[in-house]
Amino acid sequence: MEYRELGNSGIKVSPVAMGCWAIVGDTTWGPQDERVAIAAIHAALDEGINLFDTAESYGDGYSEELLGRALRGRRDRAVIASKVSSGHLARADLRAACEASLRRLQTDYIDLYQVHWPSRTVPLAETMDAMAELWKQGKIRAIGVCNFASLDLDDLLALGGCATNQLPYSLLARAIEYAVQPKCVAHGIGILTYSPLAQGLLTGKFASADEVPEGRARTRHFAGTRPQARHGEAGCEAETFAAIARVREIAAGMSQPVASVSLTWLLHQPAVVSVLAGARSPEQIRENVRAAQIKLSSHVVQALSAATEEVKRYLGTNPDLWQPAAQSRMR
Template sequence: MEYRMLGKTGIDVSVIAMGCWALAGDEAWGPQDESDSIATVHAALDVGVNLFDTAEGYGDGRSEEVLGKALVGRRDRAIIATKVSGNHLSAEGVVLACERSLKLLRTDTIDLYQIHWPSRQIPLAETLRALQRLREQGKIRAIGVCNFGLLDLKDLVDLGGAESNQLPYSLLWRGIEHELQPRCQDVGMGILCYSPLAQGLLTGKFASPEDVPAGRARTRHFSKDRPLARHGEDGCEAETFAAIDEIRRICQRVGAPMAQAALAWLVAQDGVASVLAGARRPEQIEDNVRAAELDLPSEVIDALSAATARLKEALGANLDQYQGAATSRFR
C-alpha cells in the first residue's frame, strides 16, 4: 500500500481508504449487517488501509457508531475522518456535533474533521473559528472540507484554508478536472475522491440503467424519471452505459478487473491524496486495495480517459451529483 501526506498535516493516509457510508444501512444503501461492517473494517486494516471516512449524517450517527465499535482495540491503526453536517455549522452546533461524534466513535480525538457541505446561512469564518478551537483543545487534529467549489474555496483560502477537499471524482464523474482539481493543488489541499466507483457502476455489475437500485439511480447520470431522482434533467444514461462498455472492453484487453482499474486510474490523477472506496463486505475492500498495486501503463490510463471524455462533456461543469445546475449546491 502506498501512503501520501494529507495536505500539510504530517498525517500519511493510504491511497485507498474505506468509505463507511454504506455501514449506515440507510435509504441509499439498504439494510447492512453489523457483523459484516465490523469484519470489513478489520479486513481493511489487515490489508494496509488506515483511513476511514464517515459522517454524522450517515444514518444519523449509525455509521460512526459501527466504525467506533469496530475500532475498539485497534484505534491506533486508524485515521478517522468524519464530517459535521451543514445544519450544525454554527459555533455552538460544531461543538455539540463534535462531542456526539467523539462519543459514537469511542475516541478522544478525530483525525480529520470536515465540513460536509458549505453553509449558505452560517458565515464560514464562524465555523472555522469553532473548528480551530476544537483543534487547539486536541479534539480534532486537522480540518478539512467537502464539496467546496471554486468560490467557496476562495473564501476558505482567504480565511486561512484547510488541509483537504473531498470531492466527487471517478471515471464517470470528472467535472473537477475543468478547474477545481488544479486549484486545490495550487493551494496545497489534498483531494479525497468520493464515489470513486460511481456507487458500484464502475464494478460493471449493472448491465443497464434498469438494473441500478433506485437509491443510486438518482445521480445526474440517470433520467429525471427514475423514482428518486430530483435533478430534473434528462440525464446521460446512453453516454454513461456506452462509457461503461468501453471501460469493460479496455479492462478485458489488459486483464484488469474494472473496479480496480477505475480506482487505479484515480490514484494516478494529479492532486489525489486518497480514494475513498465504499465497501460493505470484506471481499470488496480486499478487491479494492488491489488497485493500489495495479500499475496501469500510461497508455491504458489515457484510453480510460478517452472512453469517458464524451460523458464528461455531457455532464458539464456542475459538480452536484444529485441536483441540476439551477439548484446545484456547489458554488
Template sequence: MRYRKLANTVLSLSEVTFGAWAAGGWMWGGTERGAAVEAMRAAYDQGVTSIDTAPIYGQGASEEIVGEAIRGLPRDQIQILTKYGMRWDLKQGEFGFSSKDNDGKTIDIYKYAGKESIIKECEDSLKRLGTDYIDLYQIHWPDTTTPIAETMEAVSRLIEQGKVRFAGVCNYDAAQMAEAEKYISLVSNQVPYSMVKRDIEKELVPYCLEHGKSILAYSPLERGLLTGKMKPGHHFEAGDHRQGLSYFKVENLQRTNAFLDQIKPIADEKQLAVGQLVILWTLQQPGITITLVGARNKEQAIQNAKAIDQQLSEEEVTAITGYLDQLELIA
C-alpha cells in the same frame, strides 16, 4: 497498499480509503452491521488504514460501526475522517432535504455549522467513534446561514483542545475554500469525482494544485455504476437513493457498460476487475490525493484495496481517457 500525505500535514492516508456512507444504511436500503464491521476489518488487513464517515450516515449508525470496527486496533495507525454540519435533530440553518431514517421515519436534514453546534457534534462523534481525537474534521456541506469565519473559529478551538488534528472541507468551491483559508489552515476538500463526473477539473483542481490542497475524491465508482455489475433492470432495495438517479436509467447503463467493455481488455491484462481499473485511473488524475470507496461486505472491501497492487502507465491512462471522452450520458 500505497499511502499519500495530506497536503502540509504529517497525516498519511491509504490511497483507497474506506468510505462508510453505505455502512450506515441510510439512503442505501439499510445495513447489516456485522457485515459492515467485517468489511472494515478486512480492509484494514489489506492496509486500508483510513476510514471516512459522518454523523448523518445512518444518524450516528455509521460512526458507531466505525467505532466497533477499530476497537482494539492501534489508534495511532488508523486515520479517522469524519464530518459536521448536517443536523437531523435540530431545525436550524439551511434546510437541505427531507429523507427517511433506517426505521422509515421521515426526518428533515438541515445544513448548519454554527459554533456551538459544531462543538456538540464533535463531542457526540468522539463518543460514537470511541476515540478522543479525530484526524480530519470536515464540514459536510456549505451552510449559507452561518459565516465561514464562525465555523472555522469553532474548528480552530477543537484543534487547540487536541480533539481534532486537521481541518478539511467537503463540497466547497474555490471561493469558499479561499474564504475559509483566511481563518484556518485547510488541508483538503472532499468532493465528488468520477469518470462520469469531472466538473471539478475546470476550477477546483487548478485551485487546489496552486494552493497546495489535497482533494479527496468520493464516489469514484459512481455508487456502483462504474463497476460493470449494474445492468439494465437492476433491482434496488426500498430506500436506495440510486433508483432515482439519471446515471441508472436504462440508456445510461447501456452506454456506460459499453464504455466499460472498451476498457476491460486493459483490466484483463492486469488481472484486475473493471472497478479496480477505474480506481487506479482516478488516482492518477491531476490533483487527486486519495479515493473514498465504499464496501458492503468483506469481498468488496478486499477487491477495492487490491486495486493498488497494480499501476497504470501514462499510455494506459491516456487510452482509457480517450475512450471516456467519447462517452455521453443523458440527463
C-alpha cells in the same frame, strides 16, 4: 502500500480508504449485515487501509458508532475522517457535534474533521474559527471540507485554506477537472474522492440503467424521470453505459477487475490523496485495495480518460452528482 500525506497535515494515509456510508444499509444502499460491516472494517485494517471516512449524518450517527465499535482496541491503527453536517456549523453547534461524534466513535480525537456541505447562513469564518479551536484543544488533528467548488474554495483560501477537500470524482464524474481540481493543485489542498466507483456503476455489476436500484439511479447520469431523481435533466444513460463497457474492456485487457482499475485511474490524477471506496464486505475491500498495487501506463490512463470523455462533456462543469447547477448546494 505506499502511504500519502493528507494535504499539509503530516498525517499519512492509505491511497485506498474505506467509505463508511454504505455500511449503514439505508434506503440508498439496501440492507447490511452488521457483522459483515465490522468484518469489512477489520479486513481493511489487515489489508493496510488506515483511512476510514464517516459522518455524523450517515445512518444518523450509526456509521460512526459502528466504526467506533469495530476499532475498539485498534484505534491507533486508524485515521478517522468524520464530518459535521451543514446545519451544525455555528460555533456552539459545531462543538456539540464534535463531542457527539467523539462519543459515538469511542475516541478522544478525530484525525480529520470535515465540513460536510458549505452553509449559506453561518459565516465560513465562524466555522473555521471553531474548527481551529477544536484543533488547538487536540480534539481534531486536521481540518477538511467537502463539496467546496470554485467560489467556496476562494472564500476558504482567503481564510487560510485547509488540508483537504472531499469531492465527487470518478471516471464517470469528472466535472471537478474543469476548475476545482486545478485550484486544489495550485493551493496544495489534497483531494479525497467520494463515490469513486460511481456508487457501484464502475464495478460493472449493472448491465443497464434499469438494473440500478432506485436510490442510486438518481444521479445526473440517469434520466430525471427516474423515481428518486431530483435534477430534472435528461441524463446520459446510453453514454454512461457505453463508457462503462469501454472501461470494462480496458480492465479485461489487463486481467484486472474494473473496480480496481477505475480506482487506480483516480490515483493518477493531480492532488488526489486517497479514494474513498464504499465497500460493504471483506471481499469488496480486498478487491478495492488492489487499486494501490496496480500500475497504469500513461497510455492506459489516457485510454481510460478517453473512454469517459463523452460523459464528462454531457455532465458539464457542474460537479454536483444529484442537483442541477441552479439548485446545487455547491458553488
